[in-house]
Amino acid sequence: xxxxxxxxxxxxxxxxxxxxxxxxxxxxxxxxxxxxxxxxxxxxxxxxxxxxxxxxxxxxxxxxxxxxxxxxxxxxxxxxxxxxxxxxxxxxxxxxxxxxxxxxxxxxxxxxxxxxxxxxxxxxxxxxxxxxxxxxxxxxxxxxxxxxxxxxxxxxxxxxxxxxxxxxxxxxxxxxxxxxxxxxxxxxxxxxxxxxxxxxxxxxxxxxxxxxxxxxxxxxxxxxxxxxxxxxxxxxxxxxxxxxxxxxxxxxxxxxx
Numbered sequence: 619x620x621x622x623x624x625x626x627x628x629x630x631x632x633x634x635x636x637x638x639x640x641x642x643x644x645x646x647x648x649x650x651x652x653x654x655x656x657x658x659x660x661x662x663x664x665x666x667x668x669x670x671x672x673x674x675x676x677x678x679x680x681x682x683x684x685x686x687x688x689x690x691x692x693x694x695x696x697x698x699x700x701x702x703x704x705x706x707x708x709x710x711x712x713x714x715x716x717x718x719x720x721x722x723x724x725x726x727x728x729x730x731x732x733x734x735x736x737x738x739x740x741x742x743x744x745x746x747x748x749x750x751x752x753x754x755x756x757x758x759x760x761x762x763x764x765x766x767x768x769x770x771x772x773x774x775x776x777x778x779x780x781x782x783x784x785x786x787x788x789x790x791x792x793x794x795x796x797x798x799x800x801x802x803x804x805x806x807x808x809x810x811x812x813x814x815x816x817x818x819x820x821x822x823x824x825x826x827x828x829x830x831x832x833x834x835x836x837x838x839x840x841x842x843x844x845x846x847x848x849x850x851x852x853x854x855x856x857x858x859x860x861x862x863x864x865x866x867x868x869x870x871x872x873x874x875x
Contacts, residue, residue, distance in 0.1 A: 619647060625661055632676045639673035641768050641805050645836060672768030700851040704825050705729045707849050707872035711823055716787040720746045721812050722771035723792030725825035740784050742772040742811060773807045778814055789819035793826050795833035801840035809839035821846045828852035842867055
């Protein structure tokens with residue numbers, strides 16, 4: 619695939635998904651990390667995108683995000699009304715003083731932004747840790763490991779060893795794809811960290827918008843029976859409902875009102 623054709627496809631992907639990471643580009647277009655970064659540099663020079671650490675946003679999305687920062691400092695700068703609704707619905711599951719474990723996903727980042735109750739929070743995410751670091755009522759624990767720059771998260775064997783020290787009330791995670799086979803991820807390491815997190819909590823709550831249903835990514839890391847609650851913005855297709863019921867997964871459809 620020539621670069622010009624690839625750049626068009628990257629922009630189409632961004633219009634549907636708001637952001638793209640270098641890892642996603644490598645998997646989607648079969649290119650190297652250096653080629654992905656050169657593509658992002660080219661699009662930035664054309665004024666089409668705003669580069670972020672490990673990926674990019676559409677320039678138009680960044681301008682909208684800047685407006686949201688001015689108007690609503692308490693919200694995540696990239697949050698859509700659907701994702702805000704999912705985060706608010708997830709917030710209702712948290713009680714004061716509970717211990718929580720957060721993955722590194724953007725959905726959970728939104729939740730961290732609006733978290734109101736004093737809590738113990740354990741995470742491998744630099745983003746989530748940064749959001750909560752100024753909250754004096756939060757007992758924040760950052761899991762140690764090797765830094766994945768693209769995801770701004772910590773991974774590796776030392777993280778798994780560190781995680782074994784904890785057992786929490788609630789685990790909040792997300793997914794890149796959900797289909798009849800289970801829960802899938804673009805990045806294997808992120809997926810395996812998420813899977814290990816599900817073993818460390820009394821209740822596992824998955825946050826995912828309707829666009830990931832019917833989508834299958836490269837790495838299957840979770841089955842439905844490893845979840846307790848699924849929070850989404852629309853009812854899934856009818857063929858998903860029996861799968862959730864069979865695994866005793868509670869479905870919560872969030873309202874954006």
